[in-house]
Amino acid sequence: MNGINSVNGNADNDGYLPLPQGFATAAIHAAHEPEKWEHMSVVPPIVMSTTFKQHSPAVPKIYEYGRSGNPSRNTLEECLAAVEGAKYAMCFASGLGATSTLFGLFNSGDHIICGDDLYGGISRLFRIVGKPLGLEITFVNATNLEEVEKDVKPNTKMIWIETPTNPTLKVIDIAAVSKIAKKHKILLAVDNTFLTPYFQRPLELGADLSVYSLTKYMNGHSDIVMGAIVVNDEALHNKIRFLQNAMGIIPSPFDCAQVNRSLKTLALRMQQHSKNAIAVAKFLEGHPNVIKVLHPGLPSHPQHKLAKKQTAGHSGMISIYIKGGLEESRKFLSSLQVFTLAESLGGYESLAELPSIMTHASVPEEQRNELGISDNLIRLSVGIEDVEDLIQDLKQALETIK
Structure with missing residues (x-):
């Protein structure tokens, strides 16, 4: 567990699982021993070299x-494994790059089962x-x-x-799906981008695999695109590590250093x-x-009890259905002043978007209709600004659609 005790966390967490004890300490110190570097720097250096001198051929x-x-990438990977309480982590050029790997x-002919709300x-991938x-x-x-x-x-x-799913925030029982996967001896991959290992x-x-778009909450500053895969199984790690090198879908050392920096405040940011x-x-x-608010922490959420059972909290993700259709959604989104109309999520700033014609436009219309990704479904990524200002901004924008 790399020094993280996920059982004996905070005793009172609003009915959720206890928060992981030692998380912030691991995020700040894991793989950051100054003794690793001859100059004893407290902050790991950014090593940009593409090649390294060898003792002999x-x-x-x-x-x-x-x-x-690369030293910068390996430092980040070690820290990611530590905050997940896992053995291995591997970084990639993006979340999609991690999944592509x-x-x-x-092999051709193999079968993959995917959750429908992604x-x-x-x-598209x-x-x-x-x-x-x-x-x-x-x-x-x-x-x-x-x-x-x-x-x-058989194949x-x-x-x-994904859980919670994107954008309708359904919560899936990971332990129950894991039993099915283990029964049939197949892998279970969970996209944990929305909650991070903190929650x-x-x-x-x-x-078997915890997968991330590090672009989102893990970096949290809307300035880096990166992905990661975290595993415990050594054989699985070796296969993916080989693919990381063979396929070359890797991030730059500078970007790794930026995410490494961001992990130091992840606990504080996720709390806010x-x-x-x-x-x-x-x-x-x-x-x-x-009309409707989707947030796993609300008693009105269909999987509210499950969310309390398998998570330690929820992030800044909310989806809402507003009155009206595309015209009203456009008016609402265009009226926001503190929330920014933009794709992506998980940064310190609050964002709002219309999945039906933005992040999920590539999903076939029939599937969007089945999932409830309609033109009046708004996805919000609530940032860490003063909450009174966020509420006031949403209030004035909602008033424009009367």
């Missing part, structure tokens, strides 16, 4: 070539890129465990889920995102121009 001191390994684990880019590679993809409502198991075939190699530990719940989001959600739930 094929006998490097540690590193040989930047794609195969997993395709290298499979980030649009991931859905599985549907459009996976098909010519010969991968068979089945999308299922992963909240329905019977449906998940029913779709397992099924992996189950891929949810997929590997501890039985997943969580506090702001629940306050905003409660306000929105009482507004006459809001």
Whole structure:
């Protein structure tokens, strides 16, 4: 567990699981021993070299070539593993890059089960890129465990889920899906981008892979694009590490140093995102121009009890259905002054977007309709500004659609 005790955390966490004890300490100190560097710097240096001098042919001191390994990237990977309470972490050029790398684990004809409510880019990757590679993809409502198991075939190699899902914030029972995966000896990958290991530990719940777009909360400053895969199994780690090098989907040392910096404040940021989001959600739930609020921390959420059971809290993600259609959504989003109309999420600033024509526009219309990704569904990424200003901004924007 690398010094993190996820059981004996805070005793009172509003009914959620205890917060991970020692998380902030691990984020600040893991893989950051000044003794690692001759100059004893407290902040790890950024090593930009693409190649490294060797003692003799094929006998490097540690590193040989930047794609195969780099001190800045390795430091970040060690720290990521520590905050997850895991053994191994590997970084990639983006979250989609991390997911694309997993395709290298499979052969033509292999079958993958995917949750039906996914980030649009991931859905596009599985549907459009996976098909010519010969991968068979089945999308299922992963909240329905019977449906998940029913779709397992002899050639099924992996189950891929997001929880909470994007953008309708459904919560999927990781432990229950893990039992299905283990029963059939297939991998379970969980996209944990929305919650980070501060609020949810997929590997501890039985997943084989915990996958991230580090671009979002883990970096949290809207200035880096990167992804990661975290695992405990050594053989699986070795396969993905080989693919990381062979496929070359790696991040730059500078970007790794930036994410490494950001992890130091992850605990503080997630606490504030969580506090702001629940306050905003409660306000929105009482507004006459809001039809429905989706936030796992609200008792009105269909999987509220499950969220309390498997997570230690929720991030800044909220989705809402407002009165009206596309015209009203455009008016509402254009009227926001503190929230910024933009794609992405998880930064310190608050963002708002319209999934149907932005982040999820690539999802087939029929599937969007089935999932409820309508033109009046707004996705909010609540930042860490003063919550009173956020609520006032939403209030004045909602008043424009009367």
